[in-house]
Amino acid sequence: MKVLTVTTASLVMDGTQAMASPAATETAGLGLGAIVFIAFVAMMILFQLVPGLTMFFRIFKGIFSTEAERRAKEAAKNNRTSL
Template structure:
């Protein structure tokens, strides 16, 4: 009976020390779900960045280009020789 009591006391004492250690409360960093979520958000941002920048530069070019340049492009497109 003394052996059983000593063994039980030793297990309980070791268990409480393990639970009190800082390593027991550390989660070990990000989980798999968090990594997948962050990767998904990064992919959305990257896939929206290219069309957004393209549209921005086209708007910027349209604001600062002159009407003559636009008419020249239209004429060239329609294969006319006179303005």
């Protein structure tokens, strides 16, 4: 137990010293992993945005369309004959 405590304490001390060094604050930009992650999140947002907007506009259209228009469209759809 004492060995585990000493090992953990030494790792924490070394980590905090490394993070406090000036070299640790100078980064060269985003890494490949960060770019892939950001691109993945952006693609998820885009692929969810298009169907969401489509559904929103259809709901909006359904709220403000008249009942007569709906019945006329339904009647035209039912009156079609197949060959």
